[in-house]
Amino acid sequence: MRKLFLVFLSFLAGTVLFSAKTEAADTDRVLLVYDSLNFADSGEEKIDSLQRLLTSLGVRVDTVQDEDYLKGTLREDIYTGVISFVNWSEKGIRSEEFIQDRAVFTGKKLHIGMDVAADEEESFSGNFKQLSHRQYSLHHQKNQYQQQLDYQDQSLILATDVGTIFGTLHTQELEEKSYPFGVIQEEAAFLPMYDTEGAVFLQAAELIQQWLGENESYKPMLTFKGFTPLNDMKVADAFIDKINQMALYYALSSTSTQQNNDLLTYQVFTGILANAQKSGLFFLEVPAANSADLNDGHALRGIMEEQISLLVSGSLYPIGISAPGYWNQDTQYRADALSYGKTIILEANPSTDNIHYRAQDNRSAVYETAFYSLPLKSLENVEWARNSNYTKYAFPFPVSLAIDFPVDESAEAVALAQIENSVFDFGQNYDANYHFQVQTQTQNIEYIDGRLVLNGQTVSQFVADEQPELPKEEFKGLFANFFRRVNSGLIWFIGIVLVVLVFLFIQGNRNYKSKFFNQGGDKK
Numbered sequence: 001m002r003k004l005f006l007v008f009l010s011f012l013a014g015t016v017l018f019s020a021k022t023e024a025a026d027t028d029r030v031l032l033v034y035d036s037l038n039f040a041d042s043g044e045e046k047i048d049s050l051q052r053l054l055t056s057l058g059v060r061v062d063t064v065q066d067e068d069y070l071k072g073t074l075r076e077d078i079y080t081g082v083i084s085f086v087n088w089s090e091k092g093i094r095s096e097e098f099i100q101d102r103a104v105f106t107g108k109k110l111h112i113g114m115d116v117a118a119d120e121e122e123s124f125s126g127n128f129k130q131l132s133h134r135q136y137s138l139h140h141q142k143n144q145y146q147q148q149l150d151y152q153d154q155s156l157i158l159a160t161d162v163g164t165i166f167g168t169l170h171t172q173e174l175e176e177k178s179y180p181f182g183v184i185q186e187e188a189a190f191l192p193m194y195d196t197e198g199a200v201f202l203q204a205a206e207l208i209q210q211w212l213g214e215n216e217s218y219k220p221m222l223t224f225k226g227f228t229p230l231n232d233m234k235v236a237d238a239f240i241d242k243i244n245q246m247a248l249y250y251a252l253s254s255t256s257t258q259q260n261n262d263l264l265t266y267q268v269f270t271g272i273l274a275n276a277q278k279s280g281l282f283f284l285e286v287p288a289a290n291s292a293d294l295n296d297g298h299a300l301r302g303i304m305e306e307q308i309s310l311l312v313s314g315s316l317y318p319i320g321i322s323a324p325g326y327w328n329q330d331t332q333y334r335a336d337a338l339s340y341g342k343t344i345i346l347e348a349n350p351s352t353d354n355i356h357y358r359a360q361d362n363r364s365a366v367y368e369t370a371f372y373s374l375p376l377k378s379l380e381n382v383e384w385a386r387n388s389n390y391t392k393y394a395f396p397f398p399v400s401l402a403i404d405f406p407v408d409e410s411a412e413a414v415a416l417a418q419i420e421n422s423v424f425d426f427g428q429n430y431d432a433n434y435h436f437q438v439q440t441q442t443q444n445i446e447y448i449d450g451r452l453v454l455n456g457q458t459v460s461q462f463v464a465d466e467q468p469e470l471p472k473e474e475f476k477g478l479f480a481n482f483f484r485r486v487n488s489g490l491i492w493f494i495g496i497v498l499v500v501l502v503f504l505f506i507q508g509n510r511n512y513k514s515k516f517f518n519q520g521g522d523k524k
Helices: 002-026 043-056 096-104 198-211 233-245 264-277 299-313 325-329 331-336 409-421 480-523
Strands: 029-034 060-065 081-085 108-112 127-134 136-139 145-148 152-159 164-171 178-185 188-191 221-227 250-254 281-285 320-324 343-347 369-375 399-404 437-439 444-448 451-454 457-461
Touching (some): 029 043, 043 060, 043 081, 043 198, 043 325, 043 343, 043 369, 108 198, 188 198, 221 343, 221 369, 233 264, 233 409, 250 264, 264 281, 281 299, 320 325, 320 437, 325 331, 325 343, 399 409
Parallel strands (some): 029 060, 221 399, 281 320, 343 369
Antiparallel strands (some): 127 152, 136 164, 164 178, 178 188, 437 444, 444 451
């Protein structure tokens, strides 16, 4: 009997491990290898952007600097692809161990930037050309947008007509020349540059999506970020009222607090959140981290649980978690905060001085929906092809087009102008591909078909601009016709009585006047 029990346990354990292995295999994992953070040129922002972009595309990404690469790390049974990112053209990737492993790796390969190695060149037809002192305009391959780029001291292009081309670089010269921007040829891909904004970012995102084998398209979600209990509540209340009147589909990303929640200021704050929740969705921002938090054990988990519970008790329902990108590169931040969100917004990292890891592992997790937070103003220099007032462009990844929540009236005017002048139609419903959910030990909050749902029960429903006409109620029963006829009879009876009373009043008035005049004649 004991042997049978042990065999059963072994079988059960094997089944669980196999299921876990299969589930892990279903998610692509990419190794991102870079040469330098290049702080002098804000290169760390590009690394953060690439990590967040890959997460939004549903890919697990491990990040390592080339000098820290360990031989044998890049293997087909672990990684489906590798990205070689030259973030500083004066350095480049120099790790011989990595270059040797990459040369024999048979998965997907993407090179970004300068310094293409010999093993990478072999994957492409055509010639790599290094150009200096150029200014380009970048044109989308389907002519949906274009932008004039900044002056480039050095650039590397791939002159080819083989494979799939993403965008075209046009030189700003008397004799204009054009070159492919991004190229995919079978499992290999090349991007001459990467940026965190504008047409370069959009074009890079399109190439990376197709390189990964994805083909979904997404409508952008308008997001107001950075609302806190310390904001000017008068300005905040007026702004939310104006946004609600514009009938926009939006999200509000806000911090909260588990302290002083019995004060009037907290009640005013939650009242504004409730007003926003009438028309928009509410994302809970993670608490600010500082160096004092590094040894707090799992206090963060308790803070998140308490804040969510307090909000729910006040009929506020966060349907996602918002956090800086580096939180997804930290095993404790993921476990104690981001794990509550099936839906997250990944914001750009703060300045280096304000980044405080607890257990950095440089291995990102994936989520049901991970929004890449892209400032709306970062696309203001892009020229868009429009249909009427709006562009038809669909993003290749879930995107939160972000506007800073206004802190005063002048900032409010700027925010409203950004919306008014935008080429994106924020009056459309949230994309059906987006999944909104927050789950704690006791609460499961979801947004489903215009309804906020708590533990399976609808707690709030968004009201449409045009109210549906309610069907007329038809009463059925034994005495339904009897009472209907009695009501009709009473109406007719009252009507007839009123007519008779009016007639009698007129006749009585005539008789009274006639009697008065007759008496007057006798006196004379």
